[in-house]
Amino acid sequence: MAAARESVAETTARLSAARGDDPAELIEILHDIQQEIGMVPEEAQRVLAARLNLTRAEVHGVTSFYHDFRAQPAGRVVVKMCAAEACQSVGGAALISAICRSVGAALGETSPSGVTLEPIYCLGACACAPAAEVNGKLHARLTVEKLEAAIGAAAT
Numbered sequence: 001m002a003a004a005r006e007s008v009a010e011t012t013a014r015l016s017a018a019r020g021d022d023p024a025e026l027i028e029i030l031h032d033i034q035q036e037i038g039m040v041p042e043e044a045q046r047v048l049a050a051r052l053n054l055t056r057a058e059v060h061g062v063t064s065f066y067h068d069f070r071a072q073p074a075g076r077v078v079v080k081m082c083a084a085e086a087c088q089s090v091g092g093a094a095l096i097s098a099i100c101r102s103v104g105a106a107l108g109e110t111s112p113s114g115v116t117l118e119p120i121y122c123l124g125a126c127a128c129a130p131a132a133e134v135n136g137k138l139h140a141r142l143t144v145e146k147l148e149a150a151i152g153a154a155a156t
């Protein structure tokens with residue numbers, strides 16, 4: 001666990017060193033950073049690039065490719081909405097649109113009330129589509145009303 005006064009650069013350096021400053025461990029180090037800081041800020045990417053002897057573009061390429069890495073802190077409720085085919089075939093797109101309107105944020109954004117909406121591409125619950133995850137808990141066979149209720153419960 002990081003000391004409370006540790007800077008982003010110090011945290012990044014410590015976590016990178018713990019994995020031997022090995023470029024092959026880039027994704028694992030990024031996960032470690034996000035777990036401790038709650039996001040992967042620009043400063044962390046800069047420090048990591050220098051320590052791993054990678055370009056900033058290489059590090060940024062990885063953080064922007066994988067949806068799990070956030071450049072901004074998440075809200076207190078994180079909703080991962082499945083945007084893959086099985087869910088889309090049973091109304092997933094309409095569900096996503098309705099929840100975006102209801103929450104007041106687009107996918108990839110956090111609402112003023114602290115709900116972060118993120119796309120995910122299959123939660124392994126295709127037989128029970130459409131599905132979403134709310135703060136790590138799977139919800140399936142969703143309707144707009146069911147998902148709104150799950151979000152409301154997670155926010156309290």
Ligand code: FES
Binds near residue numbers: 083129
């Ligand atoms: S496609 Fe949505 S859970 Fe698999």
